[in-house]
Amino acid sequence: MLTNLFPALKLEELWQATYETFYMTILALVGTFIFGILLGLLLYLTMRGGIWENKFINLIVASFVNIFRAIPFIILILLLFPFTNFLMGTIRGPNAALPALIIGAAPFYGRLVEIALKEVDKGVVEASKAMGAKTRTIIFRVLLPESMPALISGITVTAIALIGYTAMAGVIGAGGLGNYAYYFGFQRRDFDVVLVCTIVIVVIVFIFQFIGDYIANKIDKR
Amino acid sequence: MISIKGLQKIFTFDNKQITAVDQLSLDIQEGEIFGVIGYSGAGKSTFIRLLNRLEEPTEGSIQINNQEITQLNKKDLRIARQDIGMIFQHFNLLWSRTVKDNIAFPLEIAGFPTAEREKRVQELIDLVGLSGKENAYPSQLSGGQKQRVGIARALANKPKLLLCDEATSALDPETTNAILDLLVDINEKLGLTIILITHEMHVIRKICNRVAVMENGRIVEQGDVLDVFLHPQQTVTKKFVEQVMGVADESESIHHLINTYNEGRIIRLHFIGETTNQALISQVAKAYPIDINILQGKITQTQRGAYGTLFVQLKGDSSDMEEAVTFIQKNTSVEVEVIRDAH
Incomplete structure (x- = not known):
């Protein structure tokens, strides 16, 4: 196995690696979307003049977001090894990468969500209050729908960052294209494998960007 | 219907206190269109937002339909707000929803079932004259159409009270008039009480029954629109009346009139709001063998009839x-002032 790689075998491995990259990116994206929106909402609602104005909670959430955004991703994975092991029962494979990917990307997306929510016309929120809307209604029927194009653009940017993170996670054993390029390409001096992996990653990035732009455009009725 | 007593709002910025609304007391009757006018910074916008507690009052009482608004807890306040419609200067529509869905929003909040919602939305669309625009998005509408959506949305829960926060200030004059006509129309059709704030005396003149003038957080003058127009007491009120009627200082132009028209008698007619005497000039001309020459004047229409002054020259025996003047004084509400007797 170390000496002669058959082209067919390579293709199968490439396919497997691509699948793992998609798998990690999409699952991490779902988690990031949920946690990021939660963080963004908390930041927005507890800010000065917000619906749930609360200096203390705002400070805690903001600190959490700032700290985890400051840690380089490759170090974050290492830091989170015990946590990952506790949560997933392993530190290897695509599933083991998910906690670090989500914890790494959610604070970043949370800030983008906060910015998107701040862009929502305050008058509209006020009008909803004047109609007697509950905070829940304001969140789900006003804030989130009205900021949706920015939320989608934000998650697109985050998705592309996540694809990069999966490659880094791959190098320390998470699988996917990063793993494949490093172990089967770089370490074996098979630079054609590195090249093919690069092309596939670039194509994946383009696909995400295209889908994100398309949806953001489609739902923007402003 | 609405009774406001000792209402006060103090804002605190960086340890500095600013009194936006100061010991304001006011009673508003059911079914009337009540205007509050003032320059920006007078506190009128804060005042109207205190009424549904978009701003929390610092002190005072607000009773709407015998309900003490300032005492309500969060939940009761939400329910009370569903009975108070509000429209805004910048419309504040949800761009992500169609006209139909924007109007349906307050009904969703109040928890109406879908079928009922659709029926009510269609009624409202017809009421405000937006048929055919149901599925348009706000970005596809003109300013006037957006405000119509705003009005329909404010009326969705059949409120008894409509608050208008500078509702026409972002519209051009023609659209303003159309929106004001619509407000009068719904006021008459639905018996809705309307409180509006504005900085345009034209708006007050056109649709209000009563007006309050605000300055520095206080009401400095209030009363029937016609009375305020006729006898403005405060400087600020006089300025607002001038907005509509032109500068009040007429001494120079009167002097000019007397010099130019040296024949006959020159009289000033004050029209103070009766619509039955609109044919006054022709009536007098027919009844008495005199000539009437209109020299100068300005008449404007208010909710309670014509208001303004007219300078006319009378020529004849x-x-x-003399009889013609007596006729006007006795049979009409028009006040006559003789500027110059015949020589």
């Missing part, structure tokens, strides 16, 4: 002119 002196006793006929």
